[in-house]
Amino acid sequence: MDEINGKIFVVGTGPGSVEHITPAARKAIEQAQVIVGYGTYLDLIKELLAGKEVVSTGMTQEVDRCRKADELAHQGKSVAMICGGDPGVYAMAGLVYEIVRSSKSLVTVQVIPGISALNAAASRLGAPLMHDFACISLSDRLTPWDVIEKRLNAAAAADFVIVLYNPRSKGRADHINKARDIILKHRTRSTVVGIVTGAMREHEKIIVTDLEHMRDSDIDMQTTVVIGNSNTFRWNDLMITPRGYEKKFKI
Amino acid sequence: MDEINGKIFVVGTGPGSVEHITPAARKAIEQAQVIVGYGTYLDLIKELLAGKEVVSTGMTQEVDRCRKADELAHQGKSVAMICGGDPGVYAMAGLVYEIVRSSKSLVTVQVIPGISALNAAASRLGAPLMHDFACISLSDRLTPWDVIEKRLNAAAAADFVIVLYNPRSKGRADHINKARDIILKHRTRSTVVGIVTGAMREHEKIIVTDLEHMRDSDIDMQTTVVIGNSNTFRWNDLMITPRGYEKKFKI
Numbered sequence: 001m002d003e004i005n006g007k008i009f010v011v012g013t014g015p016g017s018v019e020h021i022t023p024a025a026r027k028a029i030e031q032a033q034v035i036v037g038y039g040t041y042l043d044l045i046k047e048l049l050a051g052k053e054v055v056s057t058g059m060t061q062e063v064d065r066c067r068k069a070d071e072l073a074h075q076g077k078s079v080a081m082i083c084g085g086d087p088g089v090y091a092m093a094g095l096v097y098e099i100v101r102s103s104k105s106l107v108t109v110q111v112i113p114g115i116s117a118l119n120a121a122a123s124r125l126g127a128p129l130m131h132d133f134a135c136i137s138l139s140d141r142l143t144p145w146d147v148i149e150k151r152l153n154a155a156a157a158a159d160f161v162i163v164l165y166n167p168r169s170k171g172r173a174d175h176i177n178k179a180r181d182i183i184l185k186h187r188t189r190s191t192v193v194g195i196v197t198g199a200m201r202e203h204e205k206i207i208v209t210d211l212e213h214m215r216d217s218d219i220d221m222q223t224t225v226v227i228g229n230s231n232t233f234r235w236n237d238l239m240i241t242p243r244g245y246e247k248k249f250k251i
Numbered sequence: 252m253d254e255i256n257g258k259i260f261v262v263g264t265g266p267g268s269v270e271h272i273t274p275a276a277r278k279a280i281e282q283a284q285v286i287v288g289y290g291t292y293l294d295l296i297k298e299l300l301a302g303k304e305v306v307s308t309g310m311t312q313e314v315d316r317c318r319k320a321d322e323l324a325h326q327g328k329s330v331a332m333i334c335g336g337d338p339g340v341y342a343m344a345g346l347v348y349e350i351v352r353s354s355k356s357l358v359t360v361q362v363i364p365g366i367s368a369l370n371a372a373a374s375r376l377g378a379p380l381m382h383d384f385a386c387i388s389l390s391d392r393l394t395p396w397d398v399i400e401k402r403l404n405a406a407a408a409a410d411f412v413i414v415l416y417n418p419r420s421k422g423r424a425d426h427i428n429k430a431r432d433i434i435l436k437h438r439t440r441s442t443v444v445g446i447v448t449g450a451m452r453e454h455e456k457i458i459v460t461d462l463e464h465m466r467d468s469d470i471d472m473q474t475t476v477v478i479g480n481s482n483t484f485r486w487n488d489l490m491i492t493p494r495g496y497e498k499k500f501k502i
Contacts (some may be wrong), residue, residue: 012370019275022265022366063496088371094378097491111374115273115364119263119337123362129343132402133395134385134411142495143382151383151409158405159398160385240348243341244393245314247302 006107008069009099012045012086012114015200016044022117025221028112029080036069039183045082059099062183063094066099073107086104086116090165092136118163121224124206125194128226133161136176138168152179161232161241162163164225177187183227184211192228194239195219209237257358259330259351260318261344263365267295268450271366279363280284280331287320288333295452296333306314313343317350322360339414341388362434368450369414372475375457376445377489379477384412389426391420399434403430412483412492414478427470435480443479445490446470459490 009028014020029035029048036055051217055072057065065081073079087093099108122129134155138148155162164181167176183191189212197205198218207217210225219225232241260279265271271441277299280286283306286293291463293300293307306323308316320330344362347406351358373380385406390397406413418427434442440463448456448471462478470476483492 003273014273019278020273020364022271022273025272027270073255086366086373087374088378089380090382093374094381094491094494095496097486097489098493098497101486111378113370113374114270115337115366116370119339119364119370120365122337122339123344123364127339127348127362129340130345131341132385132387134383134397134406136383147410148383151411154411155385158402160402160405162283211481235352237346238348240345242349243345245346246349247397 004070005033006073006076008081008096008107008109010081010083010087010096010109010111012083012088012112012116013041013045014085014115015117015120016084016198017200018045018047020120020200021045022114022200024113025114028083032080033077034072034079035082036065036072036079037071038065041082041084044084047070062095063099066092066095069096070099070103070105070107072105074105083114085120086114087111088113089116089118089135100245102187111145117165117224120224121194121196121197122203124196125208125226126200126235128194128228128232128239128241130241130243131161131229133163133234135163135165137165139166140172140175140177147184148245153186156183159229161229162227164227167223167225168219176225177215179215179233180211187230191230192232192239194226195223197223199224208234208237256277257324257327259324259332259358259360261338261345261347261360261362263339263363263367264292264296265366265450266371267335268451269296269298271367271371271451272296273363276363276365276488281331282329283331284328285323285330286333287316287323287330289316291331292335295335298321304482306447313346314350314407317343317346319354320347321350321354321358325354325356334365337365338362339364340386341368341441346436346466368416368475371450372445372447372477375447375450375455376459376477377486377491379412379445379490381492381494382412382480384414386414386416387431388416389423390417391423391426400433404437405431407434410480412480413478417472418474418476419470420472427476428466429464431465438462438481439454443483443485443490445477446474448474450475455456459485459488
């Protein structure tokens with residue numbers, strides 16, 4: 001991280017509290033001349049932004065945000081593009097590369113990973129991701145719904161733990177119920193479900209329920225939903241997917 | 252994190268360099284009276300362990316390690332169980348809960364997430380995880396091989412990006428080639444493949460290749476293999492899975 005001019009750091013700030021930002025991410029933010037990001041994520045780390053040039057854009061303006069970062073870096077500035085969670089998981093890393101590739105600006109890009117929503121949610125639910133899992137976004141903004149359905153069917157049939165990103169928003173209120181119905185074609189109604197909203201933020205809400213009852217729960221844009229596999233069990237309001245030790249070691 | 256007696260913190264220390272350990276993880280290590288872990292992971296963070304009681308066990312002694320942590324916490328001690336990566340992804344979080352549940356020790360457990368191998372590998376490869384992905388471990392130590400094959404087939408057929416954990420060890424040198432052959436039933440030979448060994452450690456090695464040529468690459472226990480989906484492309488030795496913006500916004 002010596003040469004920082006003409007460079008975009010795509011920085012993951014984790015679930016939202018400063019205690020989950022890595023030193024590498026913090027250093028990139030501190031050294032950058034310009035901070036680019038979406039308002040909500042910037043608010044969560046505002047103590048790190050004092051005295052910086054900050055370019056804040058709206059939530060759906062990802063393309064503008066990346067173009068701006070590319071433009072500033074092309075002028076020789078060091079830019080930190082802030083992403084909640086991990087920029088490498090369904091987030092800004094790819095778009096930054098695509099914009100830089102397309103503009104031919106020759107700007108250098110470095111991705112600094114953060115604690116992503118799947119890691120944060122799993123840690124609050126117990127241990128749901130001890131075995132093979134599939135992550136599926138329910139947003140059909142950029143993906144046809146039939147592709148999403150195909151992946152839900154495949155993951156449910158092969159008994160993956162399933163992590164659902166973007167389970168619900170105003171424009172797609174019913175996607176989560178459609179996903180549940182698809183998964184129910186392959187799994188029992190008592191399959192354990194974990195629902196984490198605002199992980200590690202002030203308003204954090206954690207629910208452990210099952211496929212039968214999950215429709216009663218509040219789910220919004222900030223929610224990550226984890227559907228257990230056929231061995232996942234509940235214990236003390238937690239959700240645990242056994243790795244297989246219990247058979248071998250008679251725990 | 253106020254009450255730390257009689258508690259096990261299951262702490263993720265990330266890919267291996269101190270600059271990727273979150274402040275929350277560092278604090279738990281600093282406050283714990285006893286540190287329990289596997290030798291290699293303890294070595295990576297030895298600067299944090301000065302003056303601590305340290306219980307180090309071998310790699311395959313996970314059950315003993317968790318029993319020891321449970322026993323020490325049951326005596327009223329605060330214990331930090333150290334895990335490389337994220338304890339919540341194919342790691343110790345589940346086994347700790349299972350041991351505590353079985354011993355009825357009433358010890359409290361708290362999982363502190365870390366940067367997992369999938370996040371670290373993705374950040375070094377470019378942006379492979381911009382779309383739906385499935386994580387599959389190729390270790391048949393605790394999982395029957397036919398379950399692993401079923402999941403490889405399902406993930407490949409539904410065009411998930413595929414992240415392979417435990418791709419090769421002494422006892423299973425050929426699993427990675429078997430996995431490749433299964434994936435090739437559903438994908439073209441030019442499908443992009445990223446191979447990351449020792450991410451963010453001194454000996455880090457990154458290869459971007461394709462399904463046809465991947466067999467020529469060094470792959471070992473410390474390697475994470477990422478198989479792209481049908482849209483993943485190579486650019487400047489990187490691996491990028493487009494999210495779909497390019498169609499909508501004409502990048």
